[in-house]
Amino acid sequence: MDQSVRTTPDEMMASIGAAVQLGRSGQRSRAREALTALWEQIGATGDALHRCTLAHYLADVQDTTQAELEWDERALAAADDLTDGRAQRYDHAWQVRLLLPSLHLNLADDHRRLGNPTRARKHLAQAQSLVTDLPDDQYGGMIRSGLQHVSEALAAGSTQRLDSHPPA
Template sequence: MTAVDETMNAINDAVILGRQGNPAAARERLTALWESIGAGGDPLHRVSLAHYLADLQEHAADGLTWDIRALDACAALTDERAQAMHAGLNVRGFYPSLHLNLADNYRRLGAFDTAREHLDAARARLADLAEDGYGLGVRAGIDNVEAALAINSTERLSTHP
């Protein structure tokens, strides 16, 4: 039986709070958790926290900061640690989404060439995703960001908040 991970439970609770319409409270909770675990804490916690904090930011530059932290933390994450949380996880499967999020933030900031580089990096790693809801969502996100890039749009996408 897997041990209860109180930090992941707290992260999930904050994410639910944000999805229920209280992003400010979710941001506050996740920021407090980040401060408690620190930049050198458990890589799975850091990836998860930074990933969700990025999604809760009002401005693309702030989201970019958190997405870069998530990507950096992922480099320290091992499959063994990820699978301790859920047997089906592998670190390679995190990268398409992380690069997609970076691409979207760079696009929103008008850094279209850098956005395209991250979209290419996301696409290059799609083989690491299953054809499940998560994988299909990432693939759809790539298509949506690519369409926005084609018209040099910097607007927030409703499909990729």
């Protein structure tokens, strides 16, 4: 999905991307503040693409797994409101079904780290059932690898953060 072409300029998505870069450069609290301000701007009923993207990235900059879980749940809920048509106005290659394995993977990992293996297995199974839709590219490989790591950690009873999923 990284090689896709943007179809419509979207200032909010650009702002989200800039905030995400802060987190990736080690400025987690600044990223969290910037993303939270954007969330307040769009609100809990705003554009589904913006809500899904924001919540997904806000989860990555939380200080606790519980807070991460809450944002990952918001991302999945927003994906339920997102249509392919809306996603493709931003990027012609985006399809909601291609986002879902990642969202369920994140929830599986959250529940695993919180010591709730039953819920973790439920989301892991959901992600695994959807992974066949993913292309054989870098994104698909990253999600498949993440599924394997979370599955192995769950089988081992680990609640530790995985090296393959470091905090942003």
